[in-house]
Amino acid sequence: MSQDVKNYIIELAKKNKRNTDNRGLEEFRNVIIESGVSKNAEGSAKVSIGDTIVMAGVKMSIGTPYPDTPNKGNLICSGELSPISDPDFEPGPPREDAIELSRVVDRGIRESEAVDFEKLCIVEGEKVWNIFVDFYILNNAGNLIDACGLASIAALKTARMPKLDEEGNVVLGEWTDEKVPFKRVPIPITFVKIEDKIMVDPDNEEEKCASARLTVTCSDKEINALQKGGEGGFTLEEVGNCLTKSFKIREKIVEVIKGIK
Amino acid sequence: MSYKKTGRFDGRKADELRPVEMSVGILPNCTGSARVQVGKTVAIAGVYGPRKVRPKHAELKDKLLIRCYYDLVSFSVTDRARPGPSRRSIELGLVIKNAIERSIFVEKYPMSMIEVFVEIVQADAGSRCAAIIAASLAVADAGIEMRDFVPAVACGKIDDLICLDLTKQEEDVHDGEGATDIPIAYIPSEKEITLLQLDGKISEKDLMEAIKLGIKGCEEIHKMMKDVFKKRYETK
Numbered sequence: 001m002s003q004d005v006k007n008y009i010i011e012l013a014k015k016n017k018r019n020t021d022n023r024g025l026e027e028f029r030n031v032i033i034e035s036g037v038s039k040n041a042e043g044s045a046k047v048s049i050g051d052t053i054v055m056a057g058v059k060m061s062i063g064t065p066y067p068d069t070p071n072k073g074n075l076i077c078s079g080e081l082s083p084i085s086d087p088d089f090e091p092g093p094p095r096e097d098a099i100e101l102s103r104v105v106d107r108g109i110r111e112s113e114a115v116d117f118e119k120l121c122i123v124e125g126e127k128v129w130n131i132f133v134d135f136y137i138l139n140n141a142g143n144l145i146d147a148c149g150l151a152s153i154a155a156l157k158t159a160r161m162p163k164l165d166e167e168g169n170v171v172l173g174e175w176t177d178e179k180v181p182f183k184r185v186p187i188p189i190t191f192v193k194i195e196d197k198i199m200v201d202p203d204n205e206e207e208k209c210a211s212a213r214l215t216v217t218c219s220d221k222e223i224n225a226l227q228k229g230g231e232g233g234f235t236l237e238e239v240g241n242c243l244t245k246s247f248k249i250r251e252k253i254v255e256v257i258k259g260i261k
Numbered sequence: 262m263s264y265k266k267t268g269r270f271d272g273r274k275a276d277e278l279r280p281v282e283m284s285v286g287i288l289p290n291c292t293g294s295a296r297v298q299v300g301k302t303v304a305i306a307g308v309y310g311p312r313k314v315r316p317k318h319a320e321l322k323d324k325l326l327i328r329c330y331y332d333l334v335s336f337s338v339t340d341r342a343r344p345g346p347s348r349r350s351i352e353l354g355l356v357i358k359n360a361i362e363r364s365i366f367v368e369k370y371p372m373s374m375i376e377v378f379v380e381i382v383q384a385d386a387g388s389r390c391a392a393i394i395a396a397s398l399a400v401a402d403a404g405i406e407m408r409d410f411v412p413a414v415a416c417g418k419i420d421d422l423i424c425l426d427l428t429k430q431e432e433d434v435h436d437g438e439g440a441t442d443i444p445i446a447y448i449p450s451e452k453e454i455t456l457l458q459l460d461g462k463i464s465e466k467d468l469m470e471a472i473k474l475g476i477k478g479c480e481e482i483h484k485m486m487k488d489v490f491k492k493r494y495e496t497k
Binding site for chain 1: 288289290291303305307309330331335336337338339344346355380382383385482
């Protein structure tokens, strides 16, 4: 990225303006959620935030519980920086930033107990449901954490439980009417700091100009995960502001999620 | 049981394709992109380039380097596929490249490369054929000079019935003579077959008949591929 573009975006930020559109510092780009992108998945969704496009899908299988949580199912959420999504991403094993993305999204959903893990227990200590949520980035126009988190939650919300045969094995390709048991809806909201301005939902050029990044994953009333990224820092006051704003922003996004089935 | 008498599971005629949908220019970051749906199989392809070859020693002095990557999305199949490259996906990347290379004027882009990424979002047999159609449309959408589009379709035999565009259910038939699957890519302007694989048992006579049917299917898809671009530039 050229220094000229960088200076331009920094100058805009100083005037409380955004890079490509007229939105305010605390405004998200347009969020669109489409469900059922893969009919072979237990649940799936495609999320667009502006030009960023991500799809996520849920697959479930039966496994054994971890010894320390014999009555709880498991959830694993993962994804990579797919090379189809950005001219700078290369094929190959995931690097630092891809692993960070995957782990931040995973923590937000797992630690918040978005899914009621106790209801995913079939036989205590022996059989539980394993849920795999995989996300794929199709177009990177910035703010991948929020897009991947939102796509994963949307896919989980649409997921139906697989059918079991008489011996308790999964019947592939058949589902019951029962949905995956949900407890709360955690939404990641990412802020970046350019000079002394803090803005939400950065596009990829804004991300490159930012000195620091903060992702707040919150459900209804509590905060479930935090991740500070980038080499810069935030003051205590700035962190406080981000937390307050994230609950407000979350409300608008939850409205979009409510619309999907 | 004879499939010649009972017909196909979804009531299609032997030489009938599944419904096909195509669109191009769907991913803003890519130089060219396309989405192709054949029945329940969905493929998304994106192309980057022509650009500098990385690593530099892989550069070809006299022609364009083409790299293709085929990726089965983990939730595209009923049983979860492990994310990341498998031996199958690496082979398919290669056969897709070999299917489309003939259609591109590679000598016009020496010392540069294009990369084609294909994601299979939903799989119900024929995913490599859908991938080739999508890859070819995406390369065309990227404005790379080409001789022609590359349509692809599977032909084959279910028990005693020679037919076109098999579904997963048909591929899994074990009655009588079982199922044979023959994916084909055919460049109409060159009259050349650039993908030919076979999986099953079939006599020479039946094979020739199946391939002829496959070419007919490819010609049908070729027309649809042309129409996508005609329509795209008409509206603009």
